[in-house]
Amino acid sequence: MMPKNDPIRWFEDLSNQDVALVGGKNASLGEMIGTLKAEGIQVPDGFATTSEAYRRYLAENDLEEKIRGRLDEHRKGAKSLHQTGDSIRRMIRRGKWPEGIAVAIGEAYRELCRRRGEEEVSVAVRSSATAEDLPDASFAGQQETFLNVTGEEELLDACRKCYASLFTDRAISYRQNKGFDHMQVALSVGVQTMVRSDKAGAGVMFSIDTDTGFPEVVVIEAAWGLGENVVQGTVTPDSYTVFKPLLEKRNLKPILGKKLGNKEKKLVYARSAGQTTRNIDTSARERRTFVLCDDEILQLARWAVVIERHYGRPMDMEWAKDGESGEIFIVQARPETVQSRKAAGVLKTYALKEKGEVLFSGIAIGEAIASGKAQVIRSASEIDLFEEGNILVTGMTDPDWVPIMKKAAGIITDHGGRTSHAAIVSRELGIAAVIGTEHGTSELEDGQAVTLSCAEGEQGKVYAGLLEFTETEVNLDDLPEIKTQIMLNIASPAAASRWWRLPCRGIGLARMEFIINSIIQVHPMALLKYDELEDRDAKRRIRELTRNYADRSEYFVDQLAQGIATIAASRYPDPVIVRMSDFKSNEYAELIGGRQFELAEENPMLGFRGASRYYSERYRAGFALECAAIKRVREEIGLSNVVVMIPFCRTLKEADRVLEVMAEEGLVRGQLGLEVYVMVEIPANVILAEEFAARFDGFSIGSNDLTQLTLGVDRDSAMLKELFDERDEAVMTTIRQAIRAAKKTGTKIGICGQAPSDYPDFVAFLVEEGIDSISLNPDSVIGVIRRVAEVESRRI
Incomplete structure (x- = not known):
């Protein structure tokens, strides 16, 4: 002592x-x-x-x-x-x-x-x-x-x-x-x-999603060299997201996402000119290589869970890997002070009311929107020139910048990641920030009017002009209890993370095509038949997107699996119904390399789409990649709450063929708890509902297509828009028949179409008919819950 x-x-x-x-x-x-x-x-x-x-x-x-x-x-x-x-x-x-x-x-x-x-x-x-x-x-x-x-x-x-x-x-x-x-x-x-991370890498780690407050993930950032570059936002680091509830199952690998950062510099030891460290450029190989392997990511995530459990609160940690011994160390741990202090029962949402030109994008920090005049400040010596209420545009920030950050309406930086100084302070101050844009200081001029949107997912966008937006605050504490299962319609992984606080019991429609279109961007057949591609520009773009994958088809599987896993984790263990790709041929053709593999159709809406693609030799190999992604999410990552849904299944024979193809790809209905649903969006699905029920575990009503095909009205026709109405008696009779057939066969049935989000009387109709679940757009959940409660109270 x-x-x-x-x-x-x-x-x-x-x-x-x-x-x-x-x-x-x-x-x-x-x-x-x-x-x-x-x-x-x-x-x-x-x-x-x-x-x-x-x-x-x-x-x-x-x-x-x-x-x-x-x-x-x-x-x-x-x-x-x-x-x-x-x-x-x-x-x-x-x-x-x-x-x-x-x-x-x-x-x-x-x-x-x-x-x-x-x-x-x-x-x-x-x-x-x-x-x-x-x-x-x-x-x-x-x-x-x-x-x-x-x-x-x-x-x-x-x-x-x-x-x-x-x-x-x-x-x-x-x-x-x-x-x-x-x-x-x-x-x-x-x-x-000192940990010799100058010979390896270092970074930061949070036991909570620092942007959305989602408590079930660990977020890790990593760069080569000493960790100060990550903390200060000097570089754009790698980012890894791990799902905490499955970490104790050692046979699983619950890594939801891995994003490669540029990692432009690394901080190393120095002994010259009175300096003990210096920043040097990273090599091309270092920039395109992840700092941590999967086992190291999981080890750090498990440590984060242990540390959080010990302290009894979300934690902010720094870690370093020794390049000589290969060991990893925790070098700091402190309480997380932003998301953990937010009121759990209050949800504040922002939405743009108009569209504008996107100038550039970066990492979205928080979920707010801000607008104002851009003011470029390149160094701390210019801080006194900053005018309150402007949008601060700079390369990066450090603690010396905090006084003017407090005066800013929003912040844009060229460099940095989710845990950089600019990101941390922006969250603490509640300011919208778009980080790591690479171009902010070079593309914006002083006085230029811009709008920052962090309300559209993990990518923050900087728009030209002062766009109108709304800000809404919802109290989640006083909602009534209801029996009908309320679920979400979700397109993007980022949206799933954003809306985790909503009192829903699963996701009724996760759109695979959004992940393919916005994240993967490439037609799967163009990856599988890359050497046969005739479009030189498409080949160049595919080479760039897949540069870190030895097998180009693995790029599709990996990115799709990460997107689905992020969506599924947001509601685990509640069911998350993932619809297999439902592009029309003209939409598939717009993907990189897609035109070579798609036929021009007069009426794509009623053409080569949905189930018919999955067993066709024109797309079957692409569908196999979709199945591989689902299999990885369920069996390797461990998110067994994923339910597969087949869209636009026209006949019983087609249903059998799709299930056979899925089984050949390792997705066997009933095996390892796998459930397979079918969309009810064609009158044939209703007429033969009992026969379809014998092949599938559940139904999901797609009211948009069902209305179109019941009434014979093109849902996109401006001339016929008055006729397109999900509340038409013919459509409601069709839906009523589907619900009753499902009840008769003991098959689960829900609806994922637009109508319940738009029409309170349609919600009442569904509840009165005894539908099991209603899947909604996020912005309509609260109102529908209140409406369902009213209807259920009348049925007692």
């Missing part, structure tokens, strides 16, 4: 009870070493100086009154924030060490060297404020970190700089805004053995 007044504490002797002594960061490192080592979590060895050592340093150099004086001058307006901070930092850096403290730091460093078996071990020197990372305040990034520090003299100098960083401009401003007394906050210095 160390004496109570000893200025040093080893991490292994610390716990979360020691925040006042060594700050939140260092206390957390000690907590993990002491309690989570048995769980296999590795944390680098080290020690911390105490808050008392900091106060003794101030007293020894007569600094406290001088600091108070400078702060008083600033409060009275005599000195600017920058002048005040610069003056205080210079005073602290010039101070002398109390002899006992310097000796103690030196002895602890030599002990660390002995433990490592090195003459001069390289260490990371990190600041840890005693009020840091509280549940209602995040000081992250406000104080300095110094990497690759070696030798006692260099260590003592780095410790002085850490003390001085307690008075950076942004730290002073933050404490003033939060009402903290500057002199009540002390600083501990953490001295931690």
Whole structure:
């Protein structure tokens, strides 16, 4: 045991009870070493100086009154924030060490060297404020970190700089805004053995989706070299998403998504011109290679779950991989302070009311929309020029930029990922931000009117002009209980993540074609028959999209599986009904390389679509790729809640042929719990409903096509739009017959068409007929739930 007044504490002797002594960061490192080592979590060895050592340093150099004086001058307006901070930092850096403290730091460093078996071990020197990372305040990034520090003299100098960083401009401003007394906050210095991630990679990790608040995923970001580039947003990192509920099943690989970042630079060790690190360009191979393999992604995700469980709250962590030993370490862990504090019962949504020209896109941070005049600020020296209410456009931000970020209506950066400084601060401030655009500062001019939309999925868009938008707040706490199963219609994976808070029991329609069209972009047959492609431009575009895949068809399977898995995870374990591709031939032709494999049809709506494609030699190999993606989602990732749905199945013979083809591809109805549904969108499906029920596990009514074919009206015809009405008696009679046939055969039946989202009286009709489920567009869920409750109450 160390004496109570000893200025040093080893991490292994610390716990979360020691925040006042060594700050939140260092206390957390000690907590993990002491309690989570048995769980296999590795944390680098080290020690911390105490808050008392900091106060003794101030007293020894007569600094406290001088600091108070400078702060008083600033409060009275005599000195600017920058002048005040610069003056205080210079005073602290010039101070002398109390002899006992310097000796103690030196002895602890030599002990660390002995433990490592090195003459001069390289260490990371990190600041840890005693009020840091509280549940209602995040000081992250406000104080300095110094990497690759070696030798006692260099260590003592780095410790002085850490003390001085307690008075950076942004730290002073933050404490003033939060009402903290500057002199009540002390600083501990953490001295931690360096992980040689300069020879491998590092990054950050959250045990919650930091954009949507979805609590069932771990989000990991990674770049080559030391981790500061990821934290500061200097590079666009790799991003991995892992589904937490399936992590304990070691036979599964619940990785929902892997996105390759550009990783333009990497931070490595340096020993020249007084620098201990330097940024160098990454190689072409590094840029197109993932930093982490699947096993490492899963290991980190499991650690995130353990850490979150131990702390009892969502966590924000930093990790590093040692390029010499291959080991992975957690180097920091602190509470997540944005999504975990949002009111669970309130859902705020944004939507554009008009369309505009998309100038460029990037990563959407948050789910808001903002508009204003762009103002390009290229360096911190120009910060004072920023005008409140403008859209801040810059390369990247660091904590010095926080004062003007608070004044911005929205933020656009060239570089950075979801966990960069700009992203973190934007979330905390509730500001719409589009990160990592690559082109923002070069394409926008000062004063140019733009609209930022982060409400259209994971891709944030920057539009020309000031577009109108709506902002709606919904209270989810006072909704009535109902018996009818309310489900969602979902097109994109990002939309599924966005709407996870809605009180629905599954997804009634997940549209596979959206993933193919917007994410994959390539016709599957063009991938399978790439060498036969005649279109040179299509071949070039396919080469670019599939450059990281040895097998081009694997690109289709992998990307489709990731998209489906993300949708399925958002509602697990409730059923998620995935409709196999339902493009028409003219739509398939628009995919890259598609024209060579599609015939021109006079009436594609009634042509080569749906079930007829799946067993045809013209598309069967493409359908096999769709089946492979479903099989991967259910059996490798583990999302067995995925239900397959077959669209536009015209005859019983066709149904049998499709089921045979699926079985040949490893998707056997009933095996491993696989259910297969069929769409009810052709009068034949109703006329022979009992026979179709013998072949399928459920029905889903597609009211749009059913109306079109029952009434003989082209649903896209402007001239006949008055005749197209799902509430026509003929259509409602057809739907009534389908529901009654399903009830007679004990087959589940729902509806996924547009009508329930649009017409309250149509909802009443469905409930009165006893439909099992209603699948809706997200924006109509709340209103329909209330309407269903009214109708159900009348039936009692």
